[in-house]
Amino acid sequence: MQRLARVETETAAPHVGECVTIKVALAGQPNVGKSTIFNGLTGMNQHVGNWPGKTVEQKTGGCARGDKQFDFVDLPGTYSLTANSEEERLARDYILHERPDVVVAVVDAAIPERSLYLLAELLLLPAPVVLVLNMMDVAAHEGIQVEPRVLEAALGIPVVPMSATKHQGFEALLDAVVAVWEGAYPYNPHRPVILPAHQTVLEELIMWVATYVPKPYPADWVALKLLEGDDEIVTMMQSALPADVWGRVHNTLLHHEDAILDIAGARYAWISRMIRAAVVRPKVGPMGLTARLDRVLTHPLWGTLALLGVLAVVFWLTYTIGSPLQGWLDALIQQGAEALRNGLQGALPRWTVDLLADGLVGGAGMVVTFLPILVIFFAVLGFLEDTGYMARAAYITDRFMHVMGLHGKSFLPLLLGFGCNVPAILGTRIIETKRARWLTILLAPLIPCTARMAVVAVLAPLFFGEAAVWVAWGLAAVNLGVLAVLGVVFHRFLLKGEQAMFIMELPLYHLPNARTIGLYVWQNVVAFLQKAGTVILAASVVVWLLSYFPANGDVTQSYLAWIGKGLAPVGALMGLPWMLMVALLTSFVAKENTIATLGVLYGNFEAVLPALITPPAALGFLVVQMLFIPCIATVAAVKQETRSWAWTLLNLGLMLVISFGAGILVYQIGALLVGG
Amino acid sequence: MVPLTALQPGQTGLIHRLRGGHRFVSRLAALGFTPGAPVTVTRNHGIGPLIVAVRETQVALGRGEAGHVLVYLEGDGDATVSQG
Known part of the structure; x- marks a missing residue:
């Protein structure tokens, strides 16, 4: 199996007549049907093991279509990407260190608001995202109307409606993955922003830490995680920063201990704006x-x-x-x-x-x-x-x-x-x-x-x-x-x-x-x-x-x-x-x-x-x-x-x-x- | 301002703040327990865990955890946001 050394999705063109491999990571919250999609994509062609050195289960698998080979990694199901649990650390570390070509974010169309929270975090990481609206059938049954095209226009990333248990949407998902990977899709994500109240603090933090952030972490992401009070990133930066800079950072963080609530609140506000036109719920069903x-x-x-x-x-x-x-x-x-x-x-x-x-x-x-x-x-x-x-x-x-x-x-x-x-x-x-x-x-x-x-x-x-x-x-x-x-x-x-x-x-x-x-x-x-x-x-x-x-x-x-x-x-x-x-x-x-x-x-x-x-x-x-x-x-x-x-x-x-x-x-x- | 455990089934409160360690706050925040969000109690039997509805989802919360979620009740003098 040959791999192409690629960093940017836009620069690579598929090699004609040669089999190319696209590395895809599947992310999603628990209970959104991610496993069903993974199973549908890979069938029996999957391997269950552990994440290296961890006791968390890791599933990998592949499928081929035309001249393309897709390698899938099923990331642990997590509600967010803060270092609350080993699963969350593994999921974000995989995206940061292994740099998948495309991340597929699965959300439950029947509870779009809650399950889009993970997308708000994924869009801040350096990998292009394709959004899957799974369980469209369940949503329809509950009287919830979801418009994938409207959501796509709002988010600026591909949105694929699926009903994985009914085998619907798999081809469209692979099409979207390929389109993003080839650069054929005008990928232009609308990312969530932090509340104005914290904007200055965040910019200050970015300025202080930028030159010291270890590879491959993006500086603005590290600054945001510091503000969220993420244990792992705080520890990492404490050892990476010179003492005086850490002193300043630490002081600032102490003054904004509750920032996580505002940051999460702002993400939910962003989600509300994204789905306002795309999702219609029944008044009283x-x-x-x-x-x-x-x-x-x-x-x-x-x-x-x-x-x-x-x-x-x-x-x-x-x-x-x-x-x-x-x-x-x-x-x-x-x-x-x-x-x-x-x-x-x-x-x-x-x-x-x-x-x-x-x-x-x-x-x-x-x-x-x-x-x-x-x-x-x-x-x-x-x-x-x-x-x-x-x-x-x-x-x-x-x-x-x-x-x-x-x-x-x-x-x-x-x-x-x-x-x-x-x-x-x-x-x-x-x-x-x-x-x-x-x-x-x-x-x-x-x-x-x-x-x-x-x-x-x-x-x-x-x-x-x-x-x-x-x-x-x-x-x-x-x-x-x-x-x-x-x-x-x-x-x-x-x-x-x-x-x-x-x-x-x-x-x-x-x-x-x-x-x-x-x-x-x-x-x-x-x-x-x-x-x-x-x-x-x-x-x-x-x-x-x-x-x-x-x-x-x-x-x-x-x-x-x-x-x-x-x-x-x-x-x-x-x-x-x-x-x-x-x-x-x-x-x-x-x-x-x-x-x-x-x-x-x-x-x-x-x-x-x-x-x-x-x-x-x-x-x-x-x-x-x-x-x-x-x-x-x-x-x-x-x-x-x-x-x-x-x-x-x-x-x-x-x-x-x-x-x-x-x-x-x-x-x-x-x-x-x-x-x- | 009251803890979530004080709410009867069917009652709705607006989240004011979460008391507790960083991991606790961060986990609940990800699930949608953010200031101003409406939370409706589905089950609360005086002992044992609660079930509450927040952002379209039913969440089971241990009694201890629910006691650390402070909410405004509707009609509470402190409430600055009316429930939508």
Whole structure:
């Protein structure tokens, strides 16, 4: 792929007969349909990764049309370009440092005033902007008339009407990008200006800093950000300016501390002028769909009941459809492993055959059998997210989360945790403050994931028969109870720092888009396979080796048994033989390993265990199993997201202590009551 | 002049000023909470977060955050701008 070294859009002409690449950045506020446009432009030809050195997701992708190749970068969705969050810094740094050929600014035609605020900031950066009026269909439905041509005349930049969910406007968008890039479009933006009251101050600041501003920042932009009180730019200029100049600048800034409000106010005034002729709102329309739904869904009582109902449906769908599929896949994989064993028998040494059939295929199978449940779970969550309901769920849960020093935004990652803890940890990225984010990460592994519930589903009926369902519910409740207590303790006594701000837009409800949900599922499942799949597979092979050697297949003489016997004293406190301690240990690799290990150690454990272990010990074991240290993939995710070994080890140590403590407590009390 | 938390559902106030740290002010300003902008309370149940409408958008605000937004009520003697 060749790139043209170009600085100004006006100077370059496309090379005839040669493929040229246009670098396009997609910017927009959250909930304006930017992802749908990005997905529509790139299809499956996209790459999801992280911004270099950051934990913010970065999506890139491309498409080709004629002799032109378009490289798209999906900038994080942000309301403004001040250094309030990592996302905002990344978005503006990308435009300043990487200099995209064209920036596409996406706004929601149904709420043009609010969503044009970002454009007011983008126009101050050194890259030409094409404006997309997305959701024209929604606007029309709400009775809002938007005239793209009138807006274009006012703004002096190309304005493209789109309805991305209906695949309308994509060609026109690419046309506009090319026209701006080629210089064929008379690009002459009308930029917002600052209030007269601050004009003199701004000019003064520009004069003072101009010669010291580091590349590639424009001096007038830096001066404006100083006046806005932007932390990052203030710090940057403090070190770039000589002491006396900084003294003057600093003094001036102290006198204009509230300037941000006036600057934002002036931008909104500018927006009002731009859209005055272009947007006609209905005087008093019928009550919109969103308002009618929210009368129920954000009501303190009805909204809470609705949320519980939604959660019930989520879990019902996940388990009733997912579990049979899981069983079916499991059987299929075991058949495959047997076929492999029979096929290779004699051709390779016995341990190699066993390693391939049991360690490798078995480990891969474990990952595969999780897919149905994860796909269904993410599909339902993607659906709720795409309709706009998730923001309401966060609002409803905010008052409950507040007790733990968290707020509603922590609800979504915790909910993801019921599917798998790994996406839950990754999902904490939506939480803005570090304190709230780290606390959510600490608590997320306590959410009973599908793997742990699967173990309970197998073991509980052996000991508790008909009552197994209630035991399962009780165990899940214990986990959530421990989570709540731990949250309160950390919030009240251990973690100092600011309470997280809860400021969240409630977007308009709209019909979900199958493609968006599909990609959401796809990306989450791929992330799971990459993060968890590889680790589970590798660890499964290691455990297999430990259980096979040095006695060539006799597990009772293996390294694993040796470790388990070392833990026997702890097990004795819970009335558990060493085999169950080994089963717990292997659950560190993947929770469902507990069952596999019991199978290896006992053979037909369903028949043997009930006679060996008393109900109090069994209950104790299940409690430990539910609260035990998270699986290795979750631990890896915690380390990756916090970049802190201390926090990761704290997490592990805490869960180890809590789980054994709770297990010993349950067994000892149970033994006292019914006799162990 | 009253904090947003003092408004009943359906009541509208005009923003006077925002109290709080720079990041807080800057975030709310970007969402359209600027002096003079009308804000209508949609939900306020005495406890828990509020929902308010500002510049065509519904925004959920924690109770603490909403308490830092000071508004003029209609008919308030201080109000210099009448609601449009």
